[in-house]
Amino acid sequence: MGVRGNMLLVLLILQGILAVRNLFQNPGLESTNGWTCLDCSGSLSSDKRSGSHSYHVTGRNHDFSGASQEVQVSGGHYYYFKVWVKIDNTANGKWYHDVQGQIDILHNNGQHEYQQVGETNYVFPGRWYLVGGDHYVAGNIKSIRFYVQIPEAGVNYHIDDAQMDEVAYLSNFANEANQRIDNLRKANLAISLSGSASPSGLQVEIQQTKSEFGWGSAVDANMIVDGNKKAYQNFFYDIFEWAVLENAMKWPAIEGSKGNYNYDTPLRAVNSMESKGIIMRGHNIFWGGDFVPNWQKSMSGSQLRPELEKHIKGMVGHFKGKFRHWDVNNENLHLHFYEDKLRDQYITQWMFRETKKLDPSATCYLNDYNIIANSGSTMAYVDQAYWFKASGVPLGGMGIQSHFGAYVDVSSVKRRLDEIAAVGLPVWITELDISEPDETKKAKKYEDLMRLYFSHPAVKGVMFWGFWDGRHWRPQAALANGNNVTPNAAGRKVQELLKRTWRTNETHNIGHGQTVHIRAFKGSYKLLVRHNGHVIHTQNFSLGGHGNNLKINLSGSGSNPHVDHVLIG
Ligand SMILES: *[C@@H]1O[C@H](CO)[C@@H](O)[C@H](O)[C@H]1NC(C)=O
Numbered sequence: 001m002g003v004r005g006n007m008l009l010v011l012l013i014l015q016g017i018l019a020v021r022n023l024f025q026n027p028g029l030e031s032t033n034g035w036t037c038l039d040c041s042g043s044l045s046s047d048k049r050s051g052s053h054s055y056h057v058t059g060r061n062h063d064f065s066g067a068s069q070e071v072q073v074s075g076g077h078y079y080y081f082k083v084w085v086k087i088d089n090t091a092n093g094k095w096y097h098d099v100q101g102q103i104d105i106l107h108n109n110g111q112h113e114y115q116q117v118g119e120t121n122y123v124f125p126g127r128w129y130l131v132g133g134d135h136y137v138a139g140n141i142k143s144i145r146f147y148v149q150i151p152e153a154g155v156n157y158h159i160d161d162a163q164m165d166e167v168a169y170l171s172n173f174a175n176e177a178n179q180r181i182d183n184l185r186k187a188n189l190a191i192s193l194s195g196s197a198s199p200s201g202l203q204v205e206i207q208q209t210k211s212e213f214g215w216g217s218a219v220d221a222n223m224i225v226d227g228n229k230k231a232y233q234n235f236f237y238d239i240f241e242w243a244v245l246e247n248a249m250k251w252p253a254i255e256g257s258k259g260n261y262n263y264d265t266p267l268r269a270v271n272s273m274e275s276k277g278i279i280m281r282g283h284n285i286f287w288g289g290d291f292v293p294n295w296q297k298s299m300s301g302s303q304l305r306p307e308l309e310k311h312i313k314g315m316v317g318h319f320k321g322k323f324r325h326w327d328v329n330n331e332n333l334h335l336h337f338y339e340d341k342l343r344d345q346y347i348t349q350w351m352f353r354e355t356k357k358l359d360p361s362a363t364c365y366l367n368d369y370n371i372i373a374n375s376g377s378t379m380a381y382v383d384q385a386y387w388f389k390a391s392g393v394p395l396g397g398m399g400i401q402s403h404f405g406a407y408v409d410v411s412s413v414k415r416r417l418d419e420i421a422a423v424g425l426p427v428w429i430t431e432l433d434i435s436e437p438d439e440t441k442k443a444k445k446y447e448d449l450m451r452l453y454f455s456h457p458a459v460k461g462v463m464f465w466g467f468w469d470g471r472h473w474r475p476q477a478a479l480a481n482g483n484n485v486t487p488n489a490a491g492r493k494v495q496e497l498l499k500r501t502w503r504t505n506e507t508h509n510i511g512h513g514q515t516v517h518i519r520a521f522k523g524s525y526k527l528l529v530r531h532n533g534h535v536i537h538t539q540n541f542s543l544g545g546h547g548n549n550l551k552i553n554l555s556g557s558g559s560n561p562h563v564d565h566v567l568i569g
């Protein structure tokens with residue numbers, strides 16, 4: 001497929017993502033039609049996000065008091081809901097609020113079932129925020145009422161630009177994904193030979209040495225260099241090309257007591273992996289909530305501020321140039337220790353700017369949870385990325401943790417991923433694991449998610465969050481077990497996908513002056529030409545989006561003199 005073919009494919013994919021059907025009546029809120037204020041007063045306002053109006057909610061007495069719309073739909077489907085919300089004020093001494101997308105499912109037997117589809121945390125007055133999520137609604141229902149909830153009464157808000165639709169069920173998921181994989185992850189390779197002294201008995205072999213798409217794992221900084229942990233290291237180096245240190249770079253590990261630093265443990269691991277050609281993500285510079293070093297918990301904002309500056313300089317100074325990505329402020333959608341201490345809602349944006357200034361060649365990532373494993377924070381995450389982009393923050397990519405329980409539904413995961421992809425930034429799956437006790441089921445679930453991620457145009461790489469049950473925060477998610485790090489069914493499946501299914505390693509007979517055409521996975525390659533089984537020429541090449549046309553002249557300077565001898569002999 002040529003460049004134009006690829007463009008067409010991209011357009012079709014984008015149309016698939018953006019084609020919008022709306023189950024809400026009057027979604028643009030240009031009038032009040034279809035919308036009801038439950039336990040509140042609703043009116044048309046000229047303070048709008050788009051069009052000329054929004055819907056203004058005042059007089060809220062309870063958490064559930066809010067703008068709502070009831071939609072007659074049938075059950076047995078996933079539905080998603082989105083709406084933009086702007087709060088006018090804060091209440092109860094708070095300086096921000098959490099805003100929730102809620103649904104009230106009215107069953108045929110008259111019972112109501114209340115569900116939260118998503119929550120946008122840390123909402124400040126004066127800016128429009130995206131709120132919503134998705135939910136699977138079982139059969140036998142009359143209707144769904146969507147409403148916007150804020151736990152505190154007395155907070156007034158506006159809503160605008162609402163959307164509700166069904167999540168498409170992917171009945172032919174694997175075939176469609178494989179087709180996308182062929183289009184996105186492979187390219188055309190042509191190899192022709194000239195200048196050979198012998199017209200027959202020639203073979204060309206290509207062996208893929210690196211994948212353009214990133215596959216990697218979190219590793220333990222000690223185990224990856226420990227001479228007694230060879231089985232652990234072998235499992236890792238056999239299938240992965242990217243790494244991230246699971247814990248050794250977190251602030252409490254780097255500076256457990258104030259002023260006492262341990263950069264040696266992570267540096268030893270990073271230097272060792274670097275020497276073996278492993279590419280790395282830096283995880284992480286900041287992590288709020290309970291995960292800050294203990295010595296910070298009693299500090300004031302003004303004591304803390306210089307510590308933050310010192311820490312960015314120390315971290316980036318020690319690792320500059322070693323990481324392709326930095327996770328700048330881990331899970332900041334959920335954890336606001338630094339924001340609250342400094343009473344500064346822009347502190348994460350400042351962290352991004354400082355990190356980028358000190359390590360310009362690295363890409364700064366957000367890294368968060370409940371983004372695709374469920375829809376709790378999908379919309380909030382998308383909202384944050386739009387906000388960072390609009391504010392000129394050097395946000396280079398969106399990290400999605402991807403910690404799954406046993407429930408994996410590719411249709412809803414793909415819908416969430418499409419929502420994130422619409423932001424237009426590269427996406428990395430940063431912490432994949434699936435906690436599933438049955439290893440056969442686990443193998444299938446890893447395969448489905450890996451196929452989904454590998455087939456999605458926005459996703460550039462996938463990191464597992466560990467692989468061995470002897471060192472895993474959720475041992476039932478492991479790919480390998482016991483002292484010998486023996487692959488289980490899931491581990492064998494991952495090995496098969498990464499070493500064989502999604503890698504090109506082919507040998508072809510080739511005549512002098514002939515061309516061999518191969519559709520091969522993008523990445524780096526070693527090429528060998530053999531004559532009657534003897535290697536007469538080797539070279540490296542890379543295969544990217546535009547394909548490659550290799551014309552090999554065996555009598556030219558590229559041939560190996562030693563091998564010419566073999567050929568002549
Ligand atoms: C490539 O294929 C050959 C023959 O099938 C096999 O011996 C070799 O191990 C494979 N190489 C890789 C890197 O998988």
Ligand SMILES: *[C@@H]1O[C@H](CO)[C@@H](O)[C@H](O)[C@H]1NC(C)=O
Pocket residue numbers: 209526539540
């Ligand atoms: C080919 O790539 C390998 C790494 O895969 C490297 O060790 C080798 O030096 C390269 N050879 C040439 C001729 O560049």
Ligand SMILES: *[C@@H]1O[C@H](CO)[C@@H](O)[C@H](O)[C@H]1NC(C)=O
Pocket residue numbers: 194195553554555556557
């Ligand atoms: C191959 O290389 C030889 C020696 O450098 C040269 O004479 C010949 O023209 C080349 N053939 C092609 C097809 O480029």
